[in-house]
Amino acid sequence: MNIVLLGAGNLATSLALRVKEVGLNIVQIYSRTVSSAVELSSVIGCEGVSSIDDIIEGADIYIVAISDRAHVEVLPKIKFNNSLVVHTSGSIDMETLSAYSNRYGVLYPLQTFTKGRLVDFSEIPICIEASDRDSFNSIERISNILSNDVRRVSSKQRRELHLSAVYVCNFVNYLYGVAEEFMSKSSQDFDILRPLIQETASKIMSISPKEAQTGPAVRFDTNIIDMHLNRLEGEKEQQEIYKILSEAIYNRYN
């Protein structure tokens, strides 16, 4: 099975490394950025191209791992000749691919990818759907080789999943960053927070977030809340974030 990979960003890189690791065959990698195409393709050991015209025709599957915004720029220019076209995005409806091929689907690995950081791909949930039974079978076969956790997820469910991922990953990481700044400004090491961060994440593997909720807001401890809001007096944005999240916690759990 010949795979063409479109994209060389964080997700494309992690995916390509995993595809190579499990012995699947990437024949070509496309990226608009020449250096990215060259770099990733040389690691994988395949052709790297940065011109759409050089993308080969007739591959068995085209895996689209470019940014969501690039879909409408890049995909209409590619001759897919009704090969199987699969995108990897959390937020794009599968049916958008019907404009480019009559065989299409989604292979969405739910994880945050950073170049240079290896993740255990076998544990990453892969959410799949397809235009037809044959395409579904192909995508499922590949996904089962890549990961032990493959799930059928509709476009509608995938949108909710992606929204949830923004909350538990992007928003959470932002809060880590704010804390890092508080610590740095008070001459303390961020690493002192690491056991707490780890335990907060681990706790909800066995108990629900509702049971796990602690802190001044759920206790409605106005002394501490007011003290913190006072402390944040000079940082309006943080004061607002502190306030809205504390109110939301109180509203949810009381």
Added chain:
Amino acid sequence: MNIVLLGAGNLATSLALRVKEVGLNIVQIYSRTVSSAVELSSVIGCEGVSSIDDIIEGADIYIVAISDRAHVEVLPKIKFNNSLVVHTSGSIDMETLSAYSNRYGVLYPLQTFTKGRLVDFSEIPICIEASDRDSFNSIERISNILSNDVRRVSSKQRRELHLSAVYVCNFVNYLYGVAEEFMSKSSQDFDILRPLIQETASKIMSISPKEAQTGPAVRFDTNIIDMHLNRLEGEKEQQEIYKILSEAIYNRYN
């Protein structure tokens, strides 16, 4: 060394179990709630009392692990006779204890505690300070038996630490809870998010939150942001939280 423990909540329970585990000697546990005092003291194998008048005098150290709000109600009524009095709170200034004894300090274990959930106490950072050198040495000696990570932290630094802990624990857990609700409402299992939650927490053990930031807000991907804000149209509180956090991420990283 005879220890009297005041409190039988989440923190007091975890602390008492660790104190017993390392072979230190709790002689008495006080809790306003009779059942809590009985329950925890029977596990630890010491006297449990629920009346302030029954608290023994002349212990070597009194560890205050009651809620912040209970400090001013409970502590003035106890005869400490200038024994060492140590509180365990993230947000209360050490000097407040000077009203009750002339030997005092802080032993603040930075972790989120839930009854019935065991944590590896040896890895919990314990933040200590004291009124005088002798008291500091006593608190440090005990802390070093309880944990491998003992740090001198001033009251001012501890306040920043506690504020940071609210961000990386309480606020983060709240976001987990919102995601759980999105998932449940779209008939999906919350556990699909667990590898992402774990990786988001693990990532910042080796790279800074700044480098780790991904997602639509940092990319200023207005298509996705607008799509999510539209999706949240019927949930004003979440729409506001999504908006303020996305703007904050954009402001911070661009």
